[in-house]
Amino acid sequence: MKNIKELIIVGAGIAGVSAAVYAKRSGLDFLIFEPSAVGGQLLSMQAIDNYVGLGLEAKASQMAENLAQTLKDLDIHPVNEKVAKISHQDEILNIDTDKGIYQAKVVIAATGASFTRLGLEQEAEFTGKGISYCAVCDGFFFKGKDVAVVGGGNTAVEEALYLSQIARKVTLVHRRDKLRALEYLQKQLLAKDNVEIIYNSIVVKPQGQQFLESVLIEDVLTKNKRRLDLNGLFIAIGISPATEVFKELVSLDDKGFIITDEEMKSSLDLIWACGDCRRRPLKQLITAASEGAVAAISVYKYLKGYYISV
Amino acid sequence: MKNIKELIIVGAGIAGVSAAVYAKRSGLDFLIFEPSAVGGQLLSMQAIDNYVGLGLEAKASQMAENLAQTLKDLDIHPVNEKVAKISHQDEILNIDTDKGIYQAKVVIAATGASFTRLGLEQEAEFTGKGISYCAVCDGFFFKGKDVAVVGGGNTAVEEALYLSQIARKVTLVHRRDKLRALEYLQKQLLAKDNVEIIYNSIVVKPQGQQFLESVLIEDVLTKNKRRLDLNGLFIAIGISPATEVFKELVSLDDKGFIITDEEMKSSLDLIWACGDCRRRPLKQLITAASEGAVAAISVYKYLKGYYISV
Numbered sequence: 001m002k003n004i005k006e007l008i009i010v011g012a013g014i015a016g017v018s019a020a021v022y023a024k025r026s027g028l029d030f031l032i033f034e035p036s037a038v039g040g041q042l043l044s045m046q047a048i049d050n051y052v053g054l055g056l057e058a059k060a061s062q063m064a065e066n067l068a069q070t071l072k073d074l075d076i077h078p079v080n081e082k083v084a085k086i087s088h089q090d091e092i093l094n095i096d097t098d099k100g101i102y103q104a105k106v107v108i109a110a111t112g113a114s115f116t117r118l119g120l121e122q123e124a125e126f127t128g129k130g131i132s133y134c135a136v137c138d139g140f141f142f143k144g145k146d147v148a149v150v151g152g153g154n155t156a157v158e159e160a161l162y163l164s165q166i167a168r169k170v171t172l173v174h175r176r177d178k179l180r181a182l183e184y185l186q187k188q189l190l191a192k193d194n195v196e197i198i199y200n201s202i203v204v205k206p207q208g209q210q211f212l213e214s215v216l217i218e219d220v221l222t223k224n225k226r227r228l229d230l231n232g233l234f235i236a237i238g239i240s241p242a243t244e245v246f247k248e249l250v251s252l253d254d255k256g257f258i259i260t261d262e263e264m265k266s267s268l269d270l271i272w273a274c275g276d277c278r279r280r281p282l283k284q285l286i287t288a289a290s291e292g293a294v295a296a297i298s299v300y301k302y303l304k305g306y307y308i309s310v
Numbered sequence: 311m312k313n314i315k316e317l318i319i320v321g322a323g324i325a326g327v328s329a330a331v332y333a334k335r336s337g338l339d340f341l342i343f344e345p346s347a348v349g350g351q352l353l354s355m356q357a358i359d360n361y362v363g364l365g366l367e368a369k370a371s372q373m374a375e376n377l378a379q380t381l382k383d384l385d386i387h388p389v390n391e392k393v394a395k396i397s398h399q400d401e402i403l404n405i406d407t408d409k410g411i412y413q414a415k416v417v418i419a420a421t422g423a424s425f426t427r428l429g430l431e432q433e434a435e436f437t438g439k440g441i442s443y444c445a446v447c448d449g450f451f452f453k454g455k456d457v458a459v460v461g462g463g464n465t466a467v468e469e470a471l472y473l474s475q476i477a478r479k480v481t482l483v484h485r486r487d488k489l490r491a492l493e494y495l496q497k498q499l500l501a502k503d504n505v506e507i508i509y510n511s512i513v514v515k516p517q518g519q520q521f522l523e524s525v526l527i528e529d530v531l532t533k534n535k536r537r538l539d540l541n542g543l544f545i546a547i548g549i550s551p552a553t554e555v556f557k558e559l560v561s562l563d564d565k566g567f568i569i570t571d572e573e574m575k576s577s578l579d580l581i582w583a584c585g586d587c588r589r590r591p592l593k594q595l596i597t598a599a600s601e602g603a604v605a606a607i608s609v610y611k612y613l614k615g616y617y618i619s620v
Contacts, residue, residue: 014363018362018596025450027476050603051363052377053595054363067362067363070365136332166336166337184615282603284603285363289361290596290599293592
């Protein structure tokens, strides 16, 4: 068995990297695990215009590179292994990866989440070029333009409401004959002049040259297809946190997100969480970065014995 | 009376600017008030090496400029007025400034806080050049070097403990003959090999060419002075949130910080808070930026009637 680390951070998206920066600066003995490249969801994003300090013209790929460089500069080298299982014996966590076994006093979960895809051909190619999974992230790019939202739950209706303040027109495309969203959200949506709802329909094909220009939608009853011209397509059919290895250890909410307090501590003292795998009011790069910092410093205080809950 | 704004943000430090960015992108009708320059505490800081995405070589002055530019680019123009009084009548807030009267449905407090200064000659000149008020912010710059902490309360002892992991030697200088910090914090400090405590002493003079090289300390009983060679001086004698105009309206903690929930809502639905004026686990630029974003989006949902507390 290797030596027991004070901390293992699982995931090197922006939350994990921020945690690593603060852990390093605190002098903690830690590792960070990341089976793929540093950057997490940044790797599939394009522009970033809402991360204060970076200006309005930042590129996601550059930010991902910047995070990787920051780790390098701080002599932090991500362990390229996938965590398969975590268990705990007394006050020590055992972490099994696809390549080895590790032990740590504390784990910070920074494993992120992934949006459910529609599964369309070219969905990936158009992501960041018209297709988005987050209205608060990308809505502003479509100011005065036409967008559609796919889905019928609370998130889809919230996204449509949010976009109705920014876009010229919002079309909500839902595969069933009624929405699942809460009644009062539906009422608000129906009161909007610039929102149209198309029921019993699915998006079958995104179309466009470099950027999205239209989608083909199909009526699921008649099988008729028609073209809907638009600039943006927001897909809001679900999000899955990558919390599989934590689910036996800590309390999750009904969607699988890790529940923590404001210091990022989960229901088990040994597991802390930050970023998209955590239940939180706002999923953004800036909130993930902040939570990574809070998690690391809170863990530091916890390990050093002067943790005082706010 | 002018038209009623949906939102007024008070303060254009990083928290207020982040709130403004998200408010703008949400299409809210809002103003941001700032009696001095955009940037808040950034204006008196030097280097920033822990704001992920900016790399390790960022300059505070550049970041302040970047924030001002971001506001300009988004066509947000801070109102150069100082808020003197806030009151509310039914569901509307009346905001009196030194120059005018405004009304808003919601106020976001982003007024910051200021560290208590020792009041030394040249204290301001050496700030960021050896003198600091925040170990988590600046401790890493003093890796392997000698530092002193001034103070005797919980914060001073916590800062000394934090620095003892990073610095070669930490000297705690306290003006009384015993510490005020919690017993268990004191015990930990006494157990450290690289920490020395000098009681009954005050720092009377910072010295150095471009950067701090030593301080003169004076024994308050004997009035004897001596030189303490060091690279960093951390002053931890207090912090005052700028929450005077809010104190009659919302719940504050015992130090005057505004108490909020995780969505940044205070005890009064009409007042929200973010950044250093708010009680929170970690005071950092990245947490302030995050809280500004959360506050704006939560306020947006509240105003639009689809606020769901997490």
